[in-house]
Amino acid sequence: MLTYQDVLNDIYQKIEPILNEGKVADYIPALAQVNPEQFAMSITLFDGSSYHVGCSDEKFSIQSISKVFTFTKALSIYSTDLYKRVGKEPSGNPFNSLVQLEYESGIPRNPFINAGAIVVTDTLINNYKTLDATYSEVSNFIKEISDNKNIDFDENVCSSEIKHGHRNLALANLMKSFNNLDNNVDDVVKTYFKHCSITMSTKELSRAMLFLANHGTDPITNKKFITSSQTKRINSVMLTCGHYDASGDFAYHVGLPGKSGVGGGIVAVVPNVMSIAVFSPRLNSWGNSLAGTKALEIFTTKTNLSIF
Numbered sequence: 001m002l003t004y005q006d007v008l009n010d011i012y013q014k015i016e017p018i019l020n021e022g023k024v025a026d027y028i029p030a031l032a033q034v035n036p037e038q039f040a041m042s043i044t045l046f047d048g049s050s051y052h053v054g055c056s057d058e059k060f061s062i063q064s065i066s067k068v069f070t071f072t073k074a075l076s077i078y079s080t081d082l083y084k085r086v087g088k089e090p091s092g093n094p095f096n097s098l099v100q101l102e103y104e105s106g107i108p109r110n111p112f113i114n115a116g117a118i119v120v121t122d123t124l125i126n127n128y129k130t131l132d133a134t135y136s137e138v139s140n141f142i143k144e145i146s147d148n149k150n151i152d153f154d155e156n157v158c159s160s161e162i163k164h165g166h167r168n169l170a171l172a173n174l175m176k177s178f179n180n181l182d183n184n185v186d187d188v189v190k191t192y193f194k195h196c197s198i199t200m201s202t203k204e205l206s207r208a209m210l211f212l213a214n215h216g217t218d219p220i221t222n223k224k225f226i227t228s229s230q231t232k233r234i235n236s237v238m239l240t241c242g243h244y245d246a247s248g249d250f251a252y253h254v255g256l257p258g259k260s261g262v263g264g265g266i267v268a269v270v271p272n273v274m275s276i277a278v279f280s281p282r283l284n285s286w287g288n289s290l291a292g293t294k295a296l297e298i299f300t301t302k303t304n305l306s307i308f
């Protein structure tokens with residue numbers, strides 16, 4: 001019988017020939033400095049056992065994966081009131097698109113596109129009062145769910161994002177003009193960038209996502225972070241919106257709730273079974289890890305562990 005380790009080893013073998021395909025995100029210059037042909041995949045099970053292949057200890061920029069954590073925090077604070085400020089429908093548009101935001105009066109389609117995560121950050125600043133407290137609460141939450149105090153952000157990536165963040169600033173300004181941003185535009189966007197520039201390895205990310213596979217409670221420590229109903233919502237939004245305008249494609253090929261980031265990471269959840277993280281920096285044309293998406297597709301095909 002094949003073990004999970006056999007499956008991961010086999011995936012790595014199948015993925016190796018395509019590690020040179022796709023393009024590293026270079027609109028954030030600091031991200032373009034990573035070694036592009038890295039690959040890692042980790043899974044964590046409810047009994048605490050975990051399996052890894054590739055550079056699973058290598059920390060990388062989690063980028064939009066942070067949107068799962070900020071959305072979780074905001075949903076647990078504001079519950080359904082959050083949806084007065086941000087929707088929960090797929091956007092069918094690129095992650096940083098301005099067009100839809102204009103004709104939908106500054107209400108972003110969902111918390112996983114940039115505009116949505118910027119609004120979510122604004123609601124967190126309202127709740128925690130200061131920028132430092134907002135960052136600390138988000139990073140403390142990540143430390144708690146990953147049961148690991150060793151989580152930080154990358155100053156270099158953060159300042160590179162700030163220097164080249166024209167489009168995110170445009171999104172934030174547009175929302176401000178529609179009265180959908182309470183705090184100072186620069187402050188909100190900088191805090192959003194700080195969340196995006198948090199670094200974690202696949203080992204850490206797969207551990208961090210486990211509560212979302214178990215109705216909001218960490219099956220290892222038994223700590224309850226959110227309700228079962230909130231967990232259902234977050235996983236649903238990951239399934240329908242977690243990969244921007246390729247969310248349908250990801251659901252079709254992988255069949256799991258997941259969230260990608262332009263740093264090359266993807267997290268995914270197999271409800272009641274495990275959580276998964278993959279990393280490979282070269283992206284497909286939608287901005288999702290090319291090899292990472294393929295690895296997840298092979299994983300669910302081989303193990304039959306898709307939700308469908």
Ligand code: GLU
Pocket residue numbers: 062063064065095096114161168193196260261262263287
């Ligand atoms: N920090 C990135 C940006 O705002 C996040 C995008 C992503 O990971 O998809 O452009």
